[in-house]
Amino acid sequence: MTCEIRHEGDVAVVALSGDIDLESSPKVRTALLDCVGLKQGVLVDMSEVSYIDSSGVASLVEAFQTARKSQTRFGLVSVSQPAMRVLELARLDRVFAIYDSVADGVQGAQ
Amino acid sequence: MTCEIRHEGDVAVVALSGDIDLESSPKVRTALLDCVGLKQGVLVDMSEVSYIDSSGVASLVEAFQTARKSQTRFGLVSVSQPAMRVLELARLDRVFAIYDSVADGVQGAQ
Amino acid sequence: MSSLDNLAQGDPMSRAGDAAAGARLLALRVPASPDRLRLVRAAVSEAALASGCSEQCVRDIVLAVDEACQNIIKHAYHGDPSREILIDVCRDEKRLVLEIVDFADPVDTAQIKPRNLGEIRPGGLGTHFIQECMDATEYVPPPDGAGNLLRMVKRIS
């Protein structure tokens, strides 16, 4: 699993790749909460996520809720097919803002 | 494992990819011997070979020897690092003609 | 003393007989540690692929097994990585039967239930994923010396 953060305007784009599982999700959780803590909009690029389990989904949910409390935006971008299936299983595909591309997300997140 | 054959001039380029192991090497063996049987030069593109075992190496050796008997050319092209390590272990890295690119191989195989 | 003794116990011929009936695809024993779950997923994935499951079916099986192992790591062993998990994958005609065994105290299965998904909060999704991904799951009496045996069944599709 890798987790890369870049800034586009006032949005932080967190690009995740590989398997997000019980071993790697604590790193994802920390990275997402750090970004949300900056009171920036956060977009999670999930195009390269090959696998996500309940602990990975929990990290997304926690960041989403923290963002909501601090009234900053939080969205997912180009969610890979395996990850989308898991979000659907969790009934979260309609809870998260999901964008087709980073550009769409940056616009939506303005 | 996939095995794709295309013809460039009078050379058959056999592109192998994935794992060549005890399960898949019989397919490789048949494909290579078929091409050699056409009395064409044969180049085996090994750039996408992620794994090769002794049974895969044996298929290459058999095709190489059959080609030699029928006086047609046989060479390997852009051998991936994992495959090259195995050819070295087999002391075959100096037995096979090995080219950096299909273009080089086609020239060398004229 | 070889650690294979436990695996090799019993009559080897009767085991070979099992496999002849097309039964066992894989038996796996690993430490109950988060950094072993990749290994479990890789092995189970290959076993499911080899038995003719589609990619989506493989993914469902892998997720269910991973979640079952996570629950053992977190709730049954409370994070102690010196404990072990056994995973057994068998084929029964058109179904895969996955058995996950731990050596913890027997769990009160009434306590294991998915939470209400309407309520959005981190956690509490594992058992729900298992139920969604599998066609049937049940705790059955474990073999001698073991704590719990979760049996999960999935139609090969």
Add this chain to the structure above:
Amino acid sequence: MSSLDNLAQGDPMSRAGDAAAGARLLALRVPASPDRLRLVRAAVSEAALASGCSEQCVRDIVLAVDEACQNIIKHAYHGDPSREILIDVCRDEKRLVLEIVDFADPVDTAQIKPRNLGEIRPGGLGTHFIQECMDATEYVPPPDGAGNLLRMVKRIS
């Protein structure tokens, strides 16, 4: 009757003790069939990676285990896929110890030797690969009921 019985036999506490000493990384039982070698490679690869081996070290270990299993499939079981192979991966400080067990008749180990590599011909490379990839290999007395135990040792690098 659960096929996990064989895996679960013995005192579970003593097994848990093994793992606590950092010993076992993986125990695997699979049918002796060419289409299971991917699974074996995937599992052994993840176990070696998790124990800190470099990519090249992982590749060497995976090749040696694959070749050892192939030889069992071809020479010990003569292609009968109803037989089984056990694979055990343990860590012993800075070394991985890989044990491969079959249930065939005991082999005459004097007959198992790599051929002269000067002579170019298909075949006869498996045992040579094993010797090149491993730091040490030996047949040791197998556990009760088993046929042969090949023990291979590789320094983690």
